[in-house]
Amino acid sequence: MQPFTAQVVEVIKAIPAGKVMTYGQVAAAAGSSRAARRVVWVLHSLSEAHGLPWHRVVNAKGEIALPGDEARFTQRALLEEEGVLFDGDYRVDLVQCRWDGGDREKDG
DNA sequence: AAGATGACTAGGT
DNA sequence: GACCTAGCCATCT
Numbered sequence: 001m002q003p004f005t006a007q008v009v010e011v012i013k014a015i016p017a018g019k020v021m022t023y024g025q026v027a028a029a030a031g032s033s034r035a036a037r038r039v040v041w042v043l044h045s046l047s048e049a050h051g052l053p054w055h056r057v058v059n060a061k062g063e064i065a066l067p068g069d070e071a072r073f074t075q076r077a078l079l080e081e082e083g084v085l086f087d088g089d090y091r092v093d094l095v096q097c098r099w100d101g102g103d104r105e106k107d108g
Numbered sequence: 109a110a111g112a113t114g115a116c117t118a119g120g121t
Numbered sequence: 122g123a124c125c126t127a128g129c130c131a132t133c134t
Contacts, residue, residue, distance in 0.1 A: 002131095023116050034129050036116035041131055043115060057115075065115035
């Protein structure tokens with residue numbers, strides 16, 4: 001297990017219910033802001049790992065990136081169960097549901 | 109080594 | 122906003 005992979009897992013596990021992170025954010029939190037594609041690979045590698053809130057990871061537009069209607073339906077259902085707001089059939093409201101790894105305020 | 113793939117992202121038109 | 126292009130990096134063949 002590469003350190004990056006372990007970090008990705010930790011980061012995703014740290015996302016609270018009702019919040020989501022983008023691939024780029026997860027990658028950055030794991031140590032590489034360019035590693036969005038690696039995050040993708042990690043998710044594939046962990047696709048058999050149960051207990052990991054993989055559904056809290058979306059693309060930069062807040063859209064569910066999974067291919068296929070069935071998978072998307074599953075992810076959306078999980079997010080809705082957690083209270084994630086949707087701005088479209090398969091698009092999350094990043095303005096309110098994006099999690100940057102801290103609850104620190106930014107308005108200044 | 110080289111080519112293809114992937115649940116991506118940023119910039120230009 | 123939709124479409125295309127360039128960049129990114131590990132993995133598989």
